[in-house]
Amino acid sequence: MKTTTHSEALHARPATEVAEQLGVDPQRGLSTGEAKARFERSGPNEVPAEAGPGPLLRLLRQFHDPLIYVLLLAGVVTGLFGGYVDAGVIGGVVALNALVGFVQESRAQRALDALSKILPADATVLRDGVARRTPAVRLVPGDVVELVAGDRVPADVRLLEVRLMEVDESALTGESVPVRKSADAVDGNAVVADRAGCAYSGTLVTRGWARAVVTATGGTTELGGIQHLVATAKVGATPLTRKLARFSRQLSVAIVAVAAGAFVLGVVRGTPVPEMFTAVVALAVGAIPEGLPAAVAIVLAIGVVRMSRRGAIVRNLPAVETLGGTTVICTDKTGTLTRNRMTVTTLAVAGRAVSPEEARECLVAGVLCNDAQLDEGDPTEIALLESALAAGLDPEAIRAAAPRTDTVPFESETRTMTTVHGDVGYLKGAVEEVVARCEDELVTDGVRPLDAAALDRVHRELTAQGLRVLAFARFTPGSAPVFLGLQAMQDPPRPEAVAAVGACWSAGIEVKMITGDHAGTARSIAAQVGLVDEAASARVLTGAELAALPEAAFDETVAATQVFARVSPGQKLELVRALQRRGHVVAMTGDGVNDAPALRRADIGVAMGRNGTDAARQAADMVLTDDDFASIEAAVREGRSVFDNLRKFIAWTLPANIGEGMVVLVAILLGVTLPIVPVQILWINMTTAVFLGLTMAFEPTEAGIMQRPPRPPKRPLFTGALLRRVVLVSLLLIMAAFAAYQAQLAAGVSLAAARTSAINVFVGVQAAYLLSCRSLDRPVLLAWPGRSRMFALGVGLTAGLQLVLTYVPVMNTWFHTAPVGAGSWLWVLGAAVVAFLVVEADKLVWHRLAARLQVSPGPAAAGRRVR
Numbered sequence: 001m002k003t004t005t006h007s008e009a010l011h012a013r014p015a016t017e018v019a020e021q022l023g024v025d026p027q028r029g030l031s032t033g034e035a036k037a038r039f040e041r042s043g044p045n046e047v048p049a050e051a052g053p054g055p056l057l058r059l060l061r062q063f064h065d066p067l068i069y070v071l072l073l074a075g076v077v078t079g080l081f082g083g084y085v086d087a088g089v090i091g092g093v094v095a096l097n098a099l100v101g102f103v104q105e106s107r108a109q110r111a112l113d114a115l116s117k118i119l120p121a122d123a124t125v126l127r128d129g130v131a132r133r134t135p136a137v138r139l140v141p142g143d144v145v146e147l148v149a150g151d152r153v154p155a156d157v158r159l160l161e162v163r164l165m166e167v168d169e170s171a172l173t174g175e176s177v178p179v180r181k182s183a184d185a186v187d188g189n190a191v192v193a194d195r196a197g198c199a200y201s202g203t204l205v206t207r208g209w210a211r212a213v214v215t216a217t218g219g220t221t222e223l224g225g226i227q228h229l230v231a232t233a234k235v236g237a238t239p240l241t242r243k244l245a246r247f248s249r250q251l252s253v254a255i256v257a258v259a260a261g262a263f264v265l266g267v268v269r270g271t272p273v274p275e276m277f278t279a280v281v282a283l284a285v286g287a288i289p290e291g292l293p294a295a296v297a298i299v300l301a302i303g304v305v306r307m308s309r310r311g312a313i314v315r316n317l318p319a320v321e322t323l324g325g326t327t328v329i330c331t332d333k334t335g336t337l338t339r340n341r342m343t344v345t346t347l348a349v350a351g352r353a354v355s356p357e358e359a360r361e362c363l364v365a366g367v368l369c370n371d372a373q374l375d376e377g378d379p380t381e382i383a384l385l386e387s388a389l390a391a392g393l394d395p396e397a398i399r400a401a402a403p404r405t406d407t408v409p410f411e412s413e414t415r416t417m418t419t420v421h422g423d424v425g426y427l428k429g430a431v432e433e434v435v436a437r438c439e440d441e442l443v444t445d446g447v448r449p450l451d452a453a454a455l456d457r458v459h460r461e462l463t464a465q466g467l468r469v470l471a472f473a474r475f476t477p478g479s480a481p482v483f484l485g486l487q488a489m490q491d492p493p494r495p496e497a498v499a500a501v502g503a504c505w506s507a508g509i510e511v512k513m514i515t516g517d518h519a520g521t522a523r524s525i526a527a528q529v530g531l532v533d534e535a536a537s538a539r540v541l542t543g544a545e546l547a548a549l550p551e552a553a554f555d556e557t558v559a560a561t562q563v564f565a566r567v568s569p570g571q572k573l574e575l576v577r578a579l580q581r582r583g584h585v586v587a588m589t590g591d592g593v594n595d596a597p598a599l600r601r602a603d604i605g606v607a608m609g610r611n612g613t614d615a616a617r618q619a620a621d622m623v624l625t626d627d628d629f630a631s632i633e634a635a636v637r638e639g640r641s642v643f644d645n646l647r648k649f650i651a652w653t654l655p656a657n658i659g660e661g662m663v664v665l666v667a668i669l670l671g672v673t674l675p676i677v678p679v680q681i682l683w684i685n686m687t688t689a690v691f692l693g694l695t696m697a698f699e700p701t702e703a704g705i706m707q708r709p710p711r712p713p714k715r716p717l718f719t720g721a722l723l724r725r726v727v728l729v730s731l732l733l734i735m736a737a738f739a740a741y742q743a744q745l746a747a748g749v750s751l752a753a754a755r756t757s758a759i760n761v762f763v764g765v766q767a768a769y770l771l772s773c774r775s776l777d778r779p780v781l782l783a784w785p786g787r788s789r790m791f792a793l794g795v796g797l798t799a800g801l802q803l804v805l806t807y808v809p810v811m812n813t814w815f816h817t818a819p820v821g822a823g824s825w826l827w828v829l830g831a832a833v834v835a836f837l838v839v840e841a842d843k844l845v846w847h848r849l850a851a852r853l854q855v856s857p858g859p860a861a862a863g864r865r866v867r
């Protein structure tokens with residue numbers, strides 16, 4: 001690992017000295033002006049992205065393809081034998097293909113690049129004595145920052161003041177056990193992993209708090225030095241793209257073999273070598289679905305962009321595929337199903353609801369044991385400030401009168417928070433936790449032993465209304481706390497979440513709630529959002545019950561439970577595992593540092609963009625910009641749509657390609673003149689692949705997409721139905737082209753005109769089949785997916801191009817075509833209609849058959865309820 005003498009000096013010296021050397025007062029931070037001046041010098045705090053290849057290189061790379069080499073060779077050979085025009089056309093087609101590939105690649109990449117920048121990365125920075133959230137890119141050496149559990153360390157820092165801090169440095173050192181930090185200097189020779197007094201950019205604070213001074217930013221950090229910065233969204237291979245790439249390689253080899261055979265056969269029969277050579281090259285180029293992997297990447301990228309518009313940012317491409325197959329969604333309650341806008345509605349003291357006057361001590365505790373400001377902080381704590389304000393108290397004055405001397409911050413594990421203000425301390429948190437530590441409670445006329453039964457009764461009443469209940473206690477350090485009372489707050493469900501939960505149910509996707517809140521509250525909110533029919537019938541398990549489950553019954557009980565309450569983050573991982581063992585594809589939400597393992601393990605880890613921690617976002621496959629459950633449902637819908645569109649694209653492209661190749665092959669085998677000559681095959685291949693095939697990537701979501709069960713995880717991409725369709729349509733294409741060609745010749749037109757008819761018929765059938773592909777399994781007119789501008793545009797453009805090919809003289813010269821009459825166009829129309837009807841009839845027959853052979857329901861369908 002790279003160590004500079006400069007940073008060695010920093011970790012080996014006392015923190016105060018380091019601050020001094022960096023010219024900053026640790027209590028005040030830099031001044032805004034100084035920070036600005038330093039920013040000019042140091043530049044933004046980001047690791048300069050590795051410059052990718054320039055546009056020219058990327059364009060040239062489009063030619064780096066064995067197929068293109070063959071094609072270019074064919075062009076050269078054709079040219080050498082005097083076929084200058086054909087050679088030119090081949091060259092033009094190759095150039096066009098490269099250009100289209102270049103433009104598409106750039107667009108997909110740009111869309112994804114833009115997305116990766118949406119993820120916010122802020123840091124708490126002290127400047128002019130005030131702590132503020134500031135974009136981490138603005139940090140400069142000398143800045144004083146505060147770090148708490150959940151933060152990603154925004155730059156290399158020397159720790160000034162540390163409270164129980166632990167940092168996960170695995171991104172840097174590979175060591176996955178979090179490291180304990182302190183403000184102490186260590187030996188000058190210590191390696192990065194042993195420098196307790198420093199923290200490094202990109203590592204994660206897993207526990208505690210610290211104040212630190214920035215020592216290095218941007219490219220000069222340890223992480224920048226070794227170029228390890230975790231890039232966010234990346235274009236990468238997915239299981240599907242890998243499968244497809246393998247498939248198209250295998251197919252290519254087979255086709256090349258067939259072409260070689262055809263070449264030998266043709267030459268033996270006496271066809272001139274150059275002519276035969278261009279013919280088999282056309283066969284190969286026509287039949288090989290060279291655009292398949294690229295098209296799949298484009299479809300996925302479009303899916304990512306569409307999802308981002310619906311509030312879901314996908315961090316890795318395979319997630320788009322997986323999303324569509326999700327069978328269960330495990331979601332948080334607060335903020336995801338509810339608005340995370342809390343209002344205290346009830347105060348209770350001594351086991352009964354009381355007026356604000358009677359709950360004064362409880363309200364004061366809510367103000368003091370609280371990190372929020374009225375306009376900033378944890379919504380739960382803001383609600384406590386507001387309730388005090390509403391009761392006529394002045395939070396600022398209360399805080400000023402009792403300055404805080406110590407804090408034990410809130411953690412999901414302990415569910416409590418403690419503050420000390422000189423000789424009085426306050427405790428707030430989950431009712432069970434606080435009660436367990438109190439023996440006495442405050443009543444109007446003094447202190448009496450805690451009436452647990454009365455408290456329990458009122459607590460149960462409050463949670464049954466879906467209220468989130470916090471308990472408060474006061475203590476003098478060293479003695480047992482006195483119970484002060486309860487504040488119960490309302491957090492209304494999001495209306496859009498209610499609709500989304502319903503949509504998930506009808507899509508055969510189970511929704512489970514996992515919350516740190518009380519079982520009663522969870523049960524009531526579950527009923528309010530429609531996650532269960534009524535609160536009483538909900539199957540609710542608490543974290544403690546979960547822990548006590550016998551192993552044998554664990555998976556089954558988890559699968560049958562809808563609400564999990566008082567769950568610790570560690571248990572989320574167990575839940576994911578149990579559901580996966582039951583064959584589920586699991587989406588799991590999380591926002592805390594401790595949720596990271598569960599998010600990683602889940603098939604789709606979902607983190608919150610607004611209220612989540614960086615740690616959760618790093619571990620997630622998808623980030624919700626609005627923290628809203630409805631966005632998960634929308635993403636699943638898009639995921640299904642993407643998968644549909646992929647299948648549609650493949651179902652269209654394979655027969656089109658095979659048909660193109662087979663026209664040549666069949667003619668060679670039969671020893672007849674070619675109905676479509678090589679340059680024409682190239683024309684068809686290039687124009688239709690782009691203007692017809694790619695429109696499938698833009699198909700709107702089919703109606704009813706969320707009314708069918710999730711795709712079984714193991715269903716292969718190439719189903720029997722798809723293969724049958726490929727054979728059928730390839731045959732249709734070949735027959736139509738040959739029939740039109742022969743009929744036109746018989747009618748006495750020129751060879752060029754007959755071939756032009758064959759081309760137009762071929763393209764016409766491809767367009768008709770494209771229409772049919774808009775719904776793969778059901779007759780398209782019955783399952784009409786709605787208007788698609790892209791589809792109309794694609795078909796329109798293709799028609800226009802065919803007219804140009806047919807009637808523009810220069811095209812006639814280049815492509816050996818000739819103007820045709822009305823009779824020829826009737827052939828096009830007829831063939832298109834017949835092909836369309838045949839495919840639709842085929843769907844109808846198989847649809848009926850499939851309905852009769854009803855497949856047995858999968859795990860998700862079994863758990864589905866009728867609503």
Ligand SMILES: Nc1ncnc2c1ncn2[C@@H]1O[C@H](COP(=O)(O)OP(=O)(O)OP(=O)(O)O)[C@@H](O)[C@H]1O
Nearest residue numbers: 332333334410412415416417428429430515516517
């Ligand atoms: N700031 C806080 N101070 C003290 N106790 C708190 C605080 N916030 C929450 N609690 C207590 O801890 C419990 C668990 O809260 P936590 O934030 O872990 O889960 P949650 O937000 O209710 O649920 P979810 O996991 O659905 O977001 C709450 O029910 C409450 O009793």
